[in-house]
Structure formats: structure tokens, C-alpha cells
Amino acid sequence: MRSFSLMKILSADQIRALDAYTIKNEPITSIDLMERASVTFVNWFIKRFKPHREVYIFCGPGNNGGDGLAVGRLLTHVQYSVKVFIFSSDRYSKDFDINLKRLEKLVTITKINSKEDIPILSIGGIVIDAIFGSGLSRPVGGLYADIIKSINDSKVTRVAIDIASGLFCDANNEDPVKLKVDYTFTFQLPKLSFLFPQNEDYTGCWVIGDIGLNKSFIESQSSAFTYVEEEEAFSVVKPRSKFSHKGDYGKVLIMAGSYGMMGAAVLSGKSCYRAGAGLVKFHSPRCGVQILQSSLPEAILSVDPEENFISSLPDISGFNTVAAGPGWYEGAESAFLLQQIFENKNINLVLDAGALNVLSKNKELLNALPQNTILTPHPGEFKRLAGEFSNDYSRLEGLRKFSQRYKCIMVLKGANTMVALPDGNVSFNSTGNPGMATAGSGDVLTGIIAALLAQGYSPAMASKLGVYLHGYAGDRAASKSGTASIIAEDIIDGVKDFYLEFDKKYSASL
Secondary structure (H helix, E strand, C coil), rough: CCCCCECCCCCCHHHHHHHHHHHEEEEEEEEHHHHHHHHHHHHHHHHHHHCCCCCEEECCCCCHHHHHHHHHHHHCCCCCCEEEEEECCCCHHHHHHHHHHHHHCCCCEEECHHHHCCCCCCCCCEEEEECCCCCCCCCCCHCCCCCCCCHCCCEEEEECCCCCCCCCCCCCCCCCCCCCCCEEEEEEECCHHHHHHHHHHHHEEEEECCCCCCCHCCCCCCCCEECCCCHHHCCCCCCCCCCCCCHHCCEEEEEEECCCCCHHHHHHHHHHHHCCCCCEEEECCCCHHHHHHHHCEEEEEEEECCCCCCCCCCCCCCCCEEEEEECCCCCCHHHHHHHHCCCCCCEEECCCCCHHHHHHCHHHHHHHCCCCEEEECHHHHHHHHCCCCCHHHHHHHHHHHHHHHHHHEEEEEEEEEECCCCCEEEEEEECCCHHCCCHHHHHHHHHHHHHHHCCCCHHHHHHHHHHHHHHHHHHHHHHHHCCCCCCCHHHHHHHHHHHHHHHHHHHHCC
């Protein structure tokens, strides 16, 4: 079976080494690599912003400032009105000096020596931030802090070259002095800091520009963090054989629903079928029989003795995957039910919603989790399972430790959903949109992952591909109806678009 070849997320030190390796081994001079990066940025910039707006470029003394100077020259050549500001320093980088000399022939460059030199920016102008790059590792102070605060207070569009000034590449910065940006154009690879909710104001909409940094060096680098994009996701989808039958695509048992919560079971079952499971059987309380049979005629039912909740474990022989938790009653009976489920060590298991809440109330059960069980909490459910965290960086480390300790796969839902594996590696997802923050979206994800498990994907691959597919389906739903009006069934409908895209673009090349 093929495996994911994911985009790596490197540290600031690794990025610096990547630049140096590319310069030495391409070979290319550092100033020419800077020019390549600046051209890539400008090509993106001129597609997004028309030349009638005033452009202000603020350049620090290092190579990020050198990028800004090169960008200023290139924009001047294509008729943008550019004003460039540099800071007084006795330590400009070599490439900064070269680009400064090139630009001086074209525009007047203003030097900022004191607070009084900070310019008043025109309403509606565009600020290009080239003050500090990805190597920043300490809080911003002095005149740099004053200019960042002034830009933040101005009514302008802000665009960061590579990373917003004040934001650290791969570590938390509690200091409030960080530039708020609308767009970040980053080079070659995403930065870890882009992927956390707490940094939303300092990343804006971020775009990756390929500047030809050495790919063999990237592949040689060790990183616990990766980013899943379209090519990687579609590359592991398994095409169907002409002579296959439903038995080849697995049997899923979904234990879901309680009185007033049967919709969660319906959603997980529909998405499980849409994502390709061969057969889906429900174990449901008696109150859910009519709802399930009328909503999902393809499904088979096993009926629990209890009227309003699931109280017993049915015969699970013959099933290779069990999904449990959507719409669950969370009483003591459910804790005993989980214990019974956990005794079946050789079955693929997905736990969501009510099952996670039962676990958080009975944490001793965590030690009985079968290896590679997939847990799909949202942030609130994860907090109940693992406790409070002071920021998104510490929560990431908490997620990794939880997965390693209990040898489970953690799917922490949200923007850039994280999938943490027992080996300490974490993948971040690239699909999805705010419209997916709607009731039932998590139940849909449970069904998708269960379907992939049933079809023979490993738990790790089913989790990463399932999260990507779920977000892709949500994006297709948003393209048809807008983000605010998405409901969970729209996401299920979008699953069809994922497989249609695979059949059109990818399956023929396999």
C-alpha cells in the first residue's frame, strides 16, 4: 500500500540550513536566491493588488529587509507607487546592502531614526512587512515595536513577506507586539506558527510560494510535523477493481444514537456509505429503529433491548470496524459498554462525541484502549480528556503526549485539524472552512474515517485521509452555498465530489 509523502514543516534553524544548502549545492548566490524569492512574491502580489493603491514597504536590516528592497524595485518596474522605509542600523546584511544600492537609483528611501520619523499611512494603502523574518526568536522592542504598533493602528491592508514581524516561526511568543496581517506570502514551506488559532491575526490568509529550495535536503530533514495537501491525499486513494464486490470494502458497525439524538447516527451512517464502506450495520436503541430505516434504507439494524439508549454490545464478529459515540447517552451503562468494546483488541475502532465524554468521566478506561484506536475530539472534549493548556503550542505538545501515552491516534478537530500518532508525529490538514463549524459535522467525520478503516486503510492513513476528505467535502459545500449556510448533510454530499475528482484526475494515472 502506498503511503503519504507529506509536506514537511521545518524549524527556523532547519529553514536557515535549507537556504544555505541550496546556495551551496544548486549552486546559486544568496543575492540571486533572494531575487528569485522576490520575483515569486511580486508575481503573486500583482495578481491580487492593482497598481492604483499606495504601497509602503518597511524593511528591517536583515535578509527579510533585503527581500523588501528587491520587491520595491520590482514593483516600481511595473508601475506601482512605492514608498520604502528602512531602519537606522550599523549591521545591515550583505544582501540588504546590495539591494539597497539597486533601489536607490529608482526611488527615494526614507530612513527611520526615531519615533518622529514614523510615517502617516494613507487610508486604503498597502503595507508590505519586511522587517523581521523567520529567524526572529525574541520579543520586538524599541523603535521596531513603535512602528509595528503604528501600522496595526492604520487603516491599511497588511502583507507579510515570509512571516509577520514579531511572530516566531516555531515557538510561542507571548509578547503582544506582533504585526497583524491580512496576507502572508511564505517561501517553500508553511511555518508551524501559521497553524494555530491564537495566531490567526498574525497570519491572515497565507500562501506558499515555491522558490526552488533544495528538495532532497528537505526530504533528509527530520520533522515531527507535516502538512497534508491535495496531491498527497489523492495519491493514497485506492481505485476499485472491476470485479470487486461489497465484501471487499468492509463491514462497519456503528453504535450510535439515543432518545432525541438519533440524527447523529443517521449522519455518521450516511457519510460512512458515501465514503465507500461496503456494508453498514447500526446497533441502536429501540426508539431509533423507524428513524434509521426511513432515513438510511441501505443500512442493517441491530436493536438494543433498551428503548432510549444503547446498553449492550451486540455480536461484532464479522465486522472489521466499529464506530461508537455519536449521539450517545453518557451514563454508567455506557462506561461498562466501552469496557466491553475495548476487550476486542483486533478490531478497528473510532470513538467520538458521547464515547469521548464517557472516557473523560472514567479515565481509568484510557489504559484499556486497544492500540491505534482513533479518538476524534473537538477542543472542548480534548480539554475534558487531557486538562487545560495555556496556549496552542502547549496543547499541541499535550496532544502528542496523550497519543504516545495511550498508543492511540488523536484527531483534534478544528481549522487545520491535527492528527497525532503514537510515534509522536503530527499532521496538519489543509482543507476545510468555518462553515463546517456546524452541528453534525463531527458525526460525518466519524463515518468517513470508519469507512476508510473498513476498506483496509491503516488507522493512521484513514485518519489523515479522512480528515482531508472531510475538509474537501466541506469546501465543495461552501463553493455551492457559501460558508454560513452549510449543514452537515451538505458535507456528506461533498464526499461525492472528492471521489469524482479522483476518478477524473487521478485514477487513470495509477
